[in-house]
Amino acid sequence: MNDRTPITRLPTAGPSAAGHSSAGLPPAPGTPEPVAKPVPPAEHPRDPTRFAVVGxxxxxxxxxxxFGRDVLLPIMLALILSFLLRPLVRALYRLGIPExxxxxxxxxxxxxxxxxxVYTLSTPAAEWVNRMPRVLHELEFKLGDIRAGIERAREASRQIEQITSSTGDAAGAPVREVVVRGPTLIEQAVTQVESLLANVVILLVLLYFFLARGRNSLxxxxxxxxxxxxxxxYAMVAATLQQNIAVYLLTITVINAMLGLATGVVxxxxxxxxxxxWGVLVALAxxxxxxxxxxxxxxxxxxxxxxxxxxxxxILPPLSFVAITTIEGNFLTPMIIGRRLALNPIAVFVSILFWGWLWGIPGALLAVPILAILKILFDAHEPMKPIGALLGE
Known part of the structure; x- marks a missing residue:
């Protein structure tokens, strides 16, 4: 054989004939490409510490x-009021007035x-507070049957208290009662007034900064x-939040004002x-x-x-109010608001209970606006959209 005669290598059976050989040669023509089998991912056990951290x-x-409600409450109230008043500040800015x-x-x-x-309603409110002892006496007189039942319950409670107080300890000695004197009614009133004034000042200062510098900070x-x-x-989310919450709060405020006016007239x-x-209290409630x-x-x-x-x-005044608020809640409000932030009634009720438990009456007043803000934020993030769907349409 001549040294220059080419040598033909025949494909051999095994993995090198179907794919790349160990020598790096390509597979023979017509040989099908190998199909890689998917490797199942390794299953990792659930980490129990993750649930503990979330809890x-x-x-x-x-x-x-x-415990931070004294600080967080005026911040949240100022933020929601800034949503309501921000369009007015923007309108003044278009007229040439600085923000x-x-x-x-x-x-x-x-x-x-x-x-x-407060100045207008302080006089009638003070009159009702001063009339409270006489009001309670008149209620007891007019609601005689209920009053008799209450008196029987009080008498039974008094007898049980006498029986328990007459018993001594194991040695027969009378039980000593320790009375801890708390702050007087005047001291409690002064403390509440001071706290209220401090919260009002904080609220107004925060509201000013939210309106004046909120857009620049964002x-x-x-x-x-x-x-x-x-x-x-996030710019679109902020704009949507501002617009929808402002329209929602403005609409609800107008509806509540009209409801209070109608109630006062009736x-x-x-x-x-x-x-x-009563009209102002209805509008707030x-x-x-x-x-x-x-x-x-x-x-x-x-x-x-x-x-x-x-x-x-x-029975006529309360029935008239029930008729007015039924028309407002079932017909006027849904028709005016439409499908904009149509919240789930179950979510609304749970939100009122939750924030009322945390922050009292101010928390209950802020429950629906907070729920609307959360719904907009949840709808703007894909992983949280199911929760937003649960909160409403």
Whole structure:
């Protein structure tokens, strides 16, 4: 054989004939490419510490919300009011008024409106507070059967207390009772007034800064994001939140004001005393769905009991209010608001109970706006959309 005769290598059986050989030669023509079998991922056991960390975070959050309510409550109230008043500041800015000056004007209007309302309603409210002992006596007289049942319950409780107090310890010696004296009623009132004034000052200061510098702070925060898509996304989320919450709060405020006006007029027609006071209380209570109208129905019934004698006359004012609030809640509000932030009634009720438990009456007033804010934020993030769907349409 000549040294220059080419040598043909035949394919051999085995893995090198179907794929790349160990010498790096390509597979023979016509040989099918090998199919790689998928390797199943290794199953990792669930980490129990993850659930423990989540549980501890939830507990810490609840403790923070509860014990920090004196600080968090005015912050949240100022934030929600800034959503409501921000369009007015923007309108003044279009007219050539700087945002700082426009924010100061809005804060003064809010403070002046609250001061005027308190000054106007303080006299009738003080009259009802002074009449409270006589009111309780009249209620006991008019509700005789209920009063008799209460007296029997008190007598039974008094007898049980005497029996337990007459028993001694094991040696037969009488049990000594230690009385711890707390703060007097005047001291409690002074403390509450000081806390209220401090919260009002904090609220007004925060409201001014939110209106004057809130937009610049938000733009600076969004500007720190490296991704352009993230900047655009969160800018749109902020704009949607501002617009929807402002429209929602403005609409609800107008509806509540009209409901309070209608209630005051109807109570005046029935001859109920201080109709303006009940109208304002109805407008404020209607910010708490379900619970607020129910409480005001009871209040109007008690006032009607104290004012009138006949059962037919007593029942007319509360029935009139029930008719008005039924029309408002089932027809007018859904028709005006439409599908914008249509919240789930179950979620609304649970939110009222939760925030009322945490922050009291102010928390119950803020429960629905907080729920609306959470729904918008959940809808803006894909992983949280199922929760947003549970909160409403």
């Amino acid at each position: 501890l975070f939830v507990i810490a959050l609840l403790f923070t919300l509860y 700082g000056l426009g924010a100061a004007v809005m804060v003064l209007l809010v403070f002046g409106g609250w001061g005027l309302a 733009e600076a925060l969004i500007g720190t994001m490296r991704s352009v898509d993230d900047r655009v996304h 109570m005046w027609m029935w001859g109920l005393p201080n109709p303006a006071l 209607n910010y708490i769905p379900f619970i607020g109208p129910a409480v005001m129905t009871g209040v109007l019934f008690l006032v009607s009991v104290l004012t009138f004698d006949g059962l037919g006359t007593i």
